[in-house]
Amino acid sequence: MNTPHTPTAIYKDPERYYREEVKKEVFNRYNIAFEIFMAEQYSRIHYSELMDNGIDEPFASKQRLISWINDNTKGKEVRPGILTKYRLEHPNHFENGIWQARYFSYFVHYAKGLLTDETFVKSKKIADEFNRSFKNEQWYWQAVAVLGAKLLEYLYDKNALQTDIAKTYVRQIKLLRQLLKSIGRITGRVAKNYAENYGYDNTEAVKEALFVINQSIEESFRQQLALSYQIFKSQKEYQYYQLYKESIEKDIAQIYKEEILEIKQPLQRTALKSGF
Structure with missing residues (x-):
C-alpha cells in the first residue's frame, strides 16, 4: 500500500504550516467581505446619492473631493x-494584480492623510477645509462612500477586483451611466430639432416628457440591481460579507473615532490645567 506523500513543510513544523493556512483563509474571507461590502454600500448611479452638499457647515464639496481622488491632466x-498614488505607493496591497480589499480601511486613512496635507492639495486653505470636514461625522461617512465607489470603479478598470459580485455591481453601474449619457445626448437633439421645426412654445413639455422616460429607465435599472442583490445573497461569498459586516463597519468607524479623540484630548488637558 502506497502512503500519500506528506509535504516537508507540514511534518517538520505542522503548527506553523496550519497557522499560515488558517491566516490565508481568514485574509481571503475578509478580502471577499470587504469588497462585497463596498459594492453593496457604495455602488450608486450618481455620486450625489452618496454625498450631498446640504450640510450647513462650510465643508469640502463632493466636486472638490472627487477632483483630488482623480488624476488631473493639464497639457502633458x-x-x-x-487612487493612482495609492496603487503606486502600496504594491504590497495587491497580489498578482488583484487588490486585497482588507486594506480598505487603510486606504480611507491614507486618503484622509493626503487630503489634509497642504503639500498634496497645494493649499493650506484647502487642507484646513478637509481637516475640518473629516471632523464632521456625517461628512466623514459620505466621503468614505465616495472614496469607496471611486476605488471600486478604478480597480474594475484595472481588472483588480476579486469577486464576481463586486465586478457585476460595478459593471452594471457603468453600463447604465453610459446608457443615460447616450440618452441625454439624444434627448438634447430631439428637443433642439423639435424647437427648430415646430417652434419653442412646447419645448419645455417635450423636455419634461423625455426626462420622464429617462427616469423610468433609471428606475427600471434600480429594480434590476435590487433583484441582483437578492440573487447574490445565496452565494457563499455574500455570506462572508454578512458574517463580517459589523466588524468592517467598526473598523471604518475607528478612523473617525480617532479623529474625534485627537480633538478631545487637548480639550481635556486644558480642562485639567484649569482645575475643572
Whole structure:
C-alpha cells in the first residue's frame, strides 16, 4: 500500500504550516467581505446619492473631493490623484494584480492623510477645509462612500477586483451611466430639432416628457440591481460579507473615532490645567 506523500513543510513544523493556512483563509474571507461590502454600500448611479452638499457647515464639496481622488491632466502634465498614488505607493496591497480589499480601511486613512496635507492639495486653505470636514461625522461617512465607489470603479478598470459580485455591481453601474449619457445626448437633439421645426412654445413639455422616460429607465435599472442583490445573497461569498459586516463597519468607524479623540484630548488637558 502506497502512503500519500506528506509535504516537508507540514511534518517538520505542522503548527506553523496550519497557522499560515488558517491566516490565508481568514485574509481571503475578509478580502471577499470587504469588497462585497463596498459594492453593496457604495455602488450608486450618481455620486450625489452618496454625498450631498446640504450640510450647513462650510465643508469640502463632493466636486472638490472627487477632483483630488482623480488624476488631473493639464497639457502633458499629469497630477496623480489619490487612487493612482495609492496603487503606486502600496504594491504590497495587491497580489498578482488583484487588490486585497482588507486594506480598505487603510486606504480611507491614507486618503484622509493626503487630503489634509497642504503639500498634496497645494493649499493650506484647502487642507484646513478637509481637516475640518473629516471632523464632521456625517461628512466623514459620505466621503468614505465616495472614496469607496471611486476605488471600486478604478480597480474594475484595472481588472483588480476579486469577486464576481463586486465586478457585476460595478459593471452594471457603468453600463447604465453610459446608457443615460447616450440618452441625454439624444434627448438634447430631439428637443433642439423639435424647437427648430415646430417652434419653442412646447419645448419645455417635450423636455419634461423625455426626462420622464429617462427616469423610468433609471428606475427600471434600480429594480434590476435590487433583484441582483437578492440573487447574490445565496452565494457563499455574500455570506462572508454578512458574517463580517459589523466588524468592517467598526473598523471604518475607528478612523473617525480617532479623529474625534485627537480633538478631545487637548480639550481635556486644558480642562485639567484649569482645575475643572
